[in-house]
Amino acid sequence: MKSDVGQAEDWPTSTFTLNDAPVEKNLSEHGMVIVGAGHAGARAAEALRKNGWSGKLTIVESEDAMPYERPPLSKAVLSGTNSFEKYPILVDGFFAANGIEHIRDTTALSIDRNSHLIELSNGAELPYHRLLLAPGAEPRRLNVIGSDLGKISFLRSASDANRLASWLQESAKVVIVGGGLIGLEAAASAIARKCDVTVVELANRLMNRAVPEKIALAAKLRHEKEGVCFKLGCAVKEINGVNNVSSLRLSTGEILECDVVLISVGVEPRVSLAQAAGLDIDNGIAVDKYLRTSDVSIYSAGDACSFADEASGERIRLECWKNAEDQAYVVAKNMLGGEQIYSTSPWMWSDQYESTIQIAGFPARGPFITERVCLDGSLLLFHMTETGHIAGVSGFGSLREVGRGVRFGQLMIQRMLTPGVGDLCDYTVDLRSLIVPAVVA
């Protein structure tokens, strides 16, 4: 362990309130326990050590793997460019080098909040002083006949991605149910493997929940150029096959023949552990601005938790890398007695073919859209409010134009600038010039 790590007794216990329960022994000896070694959990473990926690630290994970990044699963891993091991979240040997006990292939089954104990699937009981629930989200099921046939998969874990990748043989007929971000990334990967790809989507447009309509349309055209076939406004009514899937029946009556099906119809936060322990649940594990659940000894972060957005007061849940990453740092500070408020500045990306989609802020809160078509055809949308402020920015196209454009848009949001519409839509106006006075200051 690093020598600059403080001792357990340095830990500011006086700032904690322990749920009003009589404290019979020094609970801090129980240490910190994290459920879920996904993005939020792994990063929070790292942040606890970096913030000086030198006491016991245990992380429990259902999967039998070291923490890995999930975004490459639908991209490099599915298209066969790289294996998931190439995308670790922590540097090799981090847990061992930092005295963190990583209990893998083991699930946390229940929480006894009175005794500060969690029950594990290996029969052990693990005491905790502070507990972080970072269980992520679970792919939503499709409740139709035949959805348990072979060669049908979800895509959440490395083993899902490896299994699916092994089925994506050249010319395989692949049906992707759900035209969301992950479904479309998988479509691009299946095209890279020369599969025949059809996407079935219930809504009349793609990426309905997360992506502005114009961006979704631009992405659809790109996919169609690559040969992806879309069935929009269609539900899957039945899946047929003997052992493996062989066809799907759609609500239009159409029968789609297929060899492989990916079900990608969104995710649900994994709340069962928290719910059974009596914690408040509201569109996820409900946390306050410090990412604390309704039990002051238990925190939550990542895809599983819902929090009140500062601006709107709405309780929201974000299912993206940046949210898990940022919340992990905040929650670690607060588990150690800090009072850092989590304030979100959403940003997410999706890579499809050589194009990128990036979205920052809250596009839905900016009804007035200013469009910039860049010289290389990339599309940037500035979602503006009535007062001319930018609520969100989104883009589809080249990394250069979209990456830079969205970044400038983020600065405009942060600095509450009101750039002129004429300048925003004119590609000859350098976006930097619209924020320059603030940059220099």
Place this chain on the structure above:
Amino acid sequence: MTDTATWVAACKLNELPKEDVKRWDHGSKSFAVFRTADDRVFVTDDICTHEYAHISDGFVMGTTVECPRHAGCFDFRTGEALNPPACNRLKTYSAKVENGTVFVQIG
């Protein structure tokens, strides 16, 4: 090889906006050439150490560059990776300006 033999002209300083970056291809490699607001120049490898992206397509602020793909940041003076998902250093090269031309020391 003598020291001077390894300095290669990359671009004119005035082709490079202040607080920005430009791609320079040499042989089979791409380099990212940076100019700070106070006219210092720095050079790094152009391909991000995380996944694949040209750092020269990124966003420069002060002495950091943000990768356009996943916003991993690097200090382009030292190549140090500053935030996830970038965690490995970018290789840096010595650079100098002579008579308005940026030279890079490679090899």
